[in-house]
Amino acid sequence: MLRTVKPKNARSKRVLDARMPKEVEDVRTAIFVKGTHTGEVLNGVMKDLMALKRPAAVSFSKKNDIHPFDSASSSTSTSSLEFWANKNDASLFLVGQSNKKRPNGLIFVRMYDGRVLDMLEVGVEEFTGMADFKTPKSTPGHKPLMHFASELFDTHPRFMQLKSMLMSFFNGEEVDEICLPGIEHVISISLAPTPPSLNTTSDTPTSLPKVHLRTYTIRLLSSGTRIPRVELTPMGPSLDMVLRRHEAADAEMLKQALRRPKLKKKEVEQGLGKKRKNMEVDEMGDLRGRVHVGTQDLSKLQTRKMKGLKDDEERPGKRSKTSS
Amino acid sequence: MDVSNILASHAAKYQSVTVEKETSLDVDVGYLTVVDPNPIDEDSYKSNLEEHLQSLARDGIQSLLSSLFTLPTKSSDDGPLAQLPPPKIQLPRAKPLPKPKPPTKWEQFAAAKGIQKKRKDRKEWDEERQEWVNRWGKDGKNKQTEEQWITEVPLNADVDYDPRKVAREERKARVAKNEKQRQGNLARAQGPSSSVADTNPREQRKKEITKSLSSARISTASMGRFDKKLEGEKKIRGVKRKFDANEQPVEHEKNASLALLSKMESDAKKTRAAPPSGDGVVNVRKAVRFASKGQGGIALGRESSGGSTKRKQGAKRR
Structure with missing residues (x-):
């Protein structure tokens, strides 16, 4: 357990206060961790994703013996993640790990309250780096637009998790206003066509369609109306990924995390x-x-009272006369 | 004149900013996100992947931007600021919601009495110097009596009466009182078990172990007297008895006796020690004492009823 520190001076107090829970949260900081072995591809992927995530990103340059899905060895699984999250005030992790069984694996980990909320592993199959596109790049720190294309993002639990995770990763900050000329780039996540055999129960990774992550810069052309016409230019990185292991969020913890x-x-x-x-x-x-x-x-309805309009029942005297 | 050309070009331009899809796109402007719920077209996917992805993205982003550019805007130095609505998609938070601060004793009282919070200015007007001075701090108004070069001394004051010292002590006492109240509020906010040893699980466990070990050591027939001693084991130390000194000042003795007597004698004192009933916001005893000017509740009741009867009699006579 991390020692709770009592601030000794005003500066450290300000820092600790900034880390306290807030009603409207700041952008999530992501820590980029290298596992025991990362190949050239993964290094490039993590470097480029970090360029997109900057400035809310922390890079761990050394290798770490960490296996978040390997719950048997708790010392190398999530406890170190929790420790790092506390130390760096970060709530997202991207762990790169490549081995023979699962080459070029990227693990997205999302935290809630210093504990692991959910995890998701993808395998990178194709990668083209940012430097390979000789096109203009976006400014670091600008908010990207996000685009998800496939019906599975609304129906399939694995892809719903992927969507939620990527949104938390790149775009999870609530802002009330945005500078329109500052909108520069797009992160687009699209899927391969849904195989007909796919349903929510079949969970084998081979049957799940591929995920294509592309990034584009935006050019706005005048259209004669108030709304400009959009043209996209590939910016990089572009990734083709497959879904691998995952761990869904604990229902109770998720309920806590979704409180408004x-x-x-x-x-x-x-x-x-x-x-x-x-x-x-x-x-x-x-x-x-x-x-x-x-x-x-x-x-x-009470209308004008007249003798002649009155019911017989209302005048018992008269009725008795007639009946006798 | 043939305008079909112009019309066609206009239509082409206009079409380029609208997106027609089978199922309309799901735009969440709050998170700058668009979800395209249409199934992926297999033919175009297989024929040219990059082009297919880019056109898909273009359509989605076009519809997102159309809704972004129709939002109300504010102007700023960097360009128009679009006012975003709150997001529709729910993302999990990174940290729990902040807990509301427990109210201080004064805040409770103020809420019960409907007292509005008034913000005091940092500066105060000084009539003599005709300028604004600090209320506290450097050259503060609260230190005026201590720092002025001449001060009036009350008539019946002692020879060694030092008005500066008295004023300073009063100010220090006010500060100390405020600090004490602040600590009290902090302690109340933390709840009943507030000390570090009680809350820290490690300390708790340590305490528990020490307690059970010491009770185990005196649990033999000889109360641990003939047990084998381990190396470095310490003797159990109980509570040491303490006696008062044989010779004490008379003042101490008198005070102790008086305290004992007052404890024995009156029920009123006992009730006072008990925690006040009710919501505890208003000290009723104090309020009665204040309202009756120290005469007590009965006197207050007598006075109010007596006053009214007198007035009534006067009315009759007239």
Whole structure:
């Protein structure tokens, strides 16, 4: 367990305060870890992915004997990850590990509250680095746009996890505003055509379609309307990957991690949260409501009282007269 | 005049910014993400992979940008800032939600009484010097009496009465009181078991082991007297008895006796020691004492009822 430190001066106190949980979180820092053996391909992949992730990235230059999926040996599995996460205030890991059985493996690890939330391993099959494309590159630190193409990203649990993981990795920061000229590049993740035999139960990695990760820079051309026309230029890196091992998130922990802060009164008035019927805010900022009245019972409507219109039952005296 | 050419070119231009798909794209502007739920077209995938991927991405990004560029914008030095809506997709957080700070005793009281928080200015107006001075800190207003070169001394003051020293001590006492209250709030926020030894699991375990070991050592018939001693084993030390000194100042003795007597004598003292009932926000006893100017609750009740009856009598007479 990491020692809890009491800050001794104002500077370290500020640092520790910045690490405290926040309502709107900062961007997740990723640590790039090399396993016992990484080939040339993996080194290139990790270097380029780090270039995309920068500045919220930390690189571990030394080799580490780490096997996150190997739960039998706890000393080399997740405990070191948790230690590093605490030390560096990071909540994402990218572990590169290449061996004969699983060549060019990349393991994405996502943390929650200093513990491992879920893990995902992909094998890199094809890789073209950023330097191989002689095209303009994006500025480090700019937010990418993300594009996912395939119906499996909405239906298949493995690909849903992949989508969520990659979004956390590249784009997981909530921002209220973005500078439009600052939008420079796209990370596009697309799948091979879905094989007809695939369903959610068949989980063998061979039957899962390939994943293509491409990065492009954006050129905006004028279209005569307010919305510009988009042209893409390959930027690199481009990766072709297959899904391998994975570990889904613990249900209880995921529930904790998906908790949202309570909505502010102002946000509720803007129409967030629970759906509110019959209420709207008009242009002046006033809250206006519509009230619905049920159907009126017209038979009980009080009209003008006249002697002749009165029912017989209402005048018992008269009825007794007629009956006798 | 033939305008079909112009129309066609306009249509081509316009078409290029709209994207037609079988299933409409799922755009999450908050996370700058677009998901294309259409199945991948096998023919174009196999014929030319890179081109297929790029055109897919272009279509997706075009629709994402169309929704981005229609958002309301604010202008800034770097260009227009699009105001993003909150994201639709839920991503797990990296850290748990921050816990709300437990309210201090004053905050509880203020909430119960409906007292609004007022922010005090750091500076205060000095009438004599006709300028703004610090409320505290360097040349602070709170140190004025200590630092002015002449100070009025009360008439009945001692010979060695030093107004500067008195003022300084008062100020120091205020600071100490505030610090004490702050520590109290911290302790209350941490909960009942606040000491380090209680919370640290290692310390707890250590304590437990020591306790069970010492009880095991005196659990033989001879209470551990004839047991084999291990090397370096220490004797169990119990609580040492302590006696008061034989000769004490009279003051001490008097105080001790008075304390004992007051403990024995009155029930009122006992109830005072008990924790106040109710929500504990308002000290009722103190409030009554204040309202009745130290006369007590009965006197307060008598006074209010007596006053009203007098007035009534006066009305009758008239």
